[in-house]
Amino acid sequence: MTGSSASSRKVLSKIATNRLQKELVEWQVNPPSGFLHKVTDNLQRWVIEVYGAQGTIYAGEKYQLQVDFPEHYPMEAPQVIFLHPAPLHPHIYSNGHICLDILYDSWSPAMTVSSICISILSMLSSSTVKERPEDNDRYVKNCRNGRSPKETRWWFHDDKV
């Protein structure tokens, strides 16, 4: 579930490397609240701890996000998934894939890892129920060959959660 396609991904371009180094410095100076990035030598894959916000149904819980950057980041969106176990949420599948438009069709190169994290925490915090998407089993079954969520054609028609 860690995205086999990521391992076969090409190395980062010079532009992508420069931008990620700047994002890394900015993160260390000004990390988004509720997140901890375990810095490694691998600039192309970030593993970030997410802490459920106080006053929400995820308070006191800790999850892990895995962010894989494509060769042409930020012109192309990173692949962002939750590592097992993924939080129970109406837009998060049990394989860690996240139904969030900014990760796919609505990606913009002006977004950053930090802004993605804030959007994901906002999505978690606005949920009032801990449950999987209605089509979880069908979707996860279709992903068993290691398909990236970026290859999914997503339909976004719920912006309440």
Add this chain to the structure above:
Amino acid sequence: MVCETNIQQIPSEESSKKCHPDIPLMVALEKVKSKVNTISEDDEDICPICLEEYTSENPRIVTKCSHHYHLSCIYEWNERSETCPVCSKAPDYDDEPKWYLVGVVLTNRFTSMLQL
């Protein structure tokens, strides 16, 4: 209601793009003079795409919606999407050019002359 998913390859983007007709430089300058003065003060020295500073060799350009980028950065993004990365506004395909260098209007013809 949850997100429904339909597993299939995303169809490739339309390769054809609408044209932005060139207009005379001075006419365009008059049209946008006020817009150039409304650039946001936030992070004005940094391109929000590459996070690098503007230089004389790689200067700032301003979109019709008053957002600034390196020309090369916004040009590369516009090959993928016509929307502004900051405000998501799509061009309205009127008779104005898409980008403005500070003090200079970049028509499509001019940008192609830059061989970007």
